[in-house]
Amino acid sequence: MSSLKLWSAIGLLVMASSAGDVLLSAAMKRIGDLDQLRASKGLFAVVRRVFAEKHFLFGLLSMTVGFFCLLTALSWGDASLVAPASASLTFVCSAVMAKFLLHEDVDHRRWISAALVCIGVALLTK
């Protein structure tokens, strides 16, 4: 039962972090080149434009939920399991969400790269 609880928290953490990444990416694509905006209108205009974007605020909310799920998962399980498991699964989940929600062209190169990073992160805990 405790294992189910732990994996539920990890699952929620992965979903929230991936959703946060996807929402932030969608928000930034709607705003356009941030560096160009900063060069033309200044840093304050960038901050104002970013915080006016609904997707960005939902992205931040998702990441906050993810952060509290991480704290909860860490209180239920070992850091050596929670941190790499969540980081690795988030990579794969974000790639899947980016393909189907953002319609990104995730080719073989990107899938292989996500898999290599995923395994690499898991090995970092050994």
Add this chain to the structure above:
Amino acid sequence: MKKYLFYLAIMCFGGTGDVMLKRGMMDLGPITLKNWSHIFAALLDPWILLGIGCLIGFFYSYLTALSWADLTYVLPATAFGYVIIAMWSRFFLHENISAWRWSGVLLISCGVGLVTRGPSVTRRGAAQEKETQLSMKQMGERHELA
């Protein structure tokens, strides 16, 4: 060139920020429920402040990179931060890095190397562009024949 500088900033600021926070928390000692208010003292620690500064730099670079590149391109680049953490942990915090961890670092580096050799952004309507180019070429050939 500017874009690669932003990817580099993501890698360096993310990893360095985490290590600076760790270094600051080493000064502070473990936080428990009994002394939870000590967490606020962390905000006065120079290492923690440096770490927060780095993480602000990381977030700005991350958002900027997302404004022109795909998420599936930027994510592996941010993953290289784990390699930076391993390097700092070995040479700055003097932690032991096992052979397994070095192999993890190698795999992440391969993943980052692989993805950065491809295009950074999905071209919208690429198929339509191709069709347009093809029809333009066919039109040109017809004119030459005529």
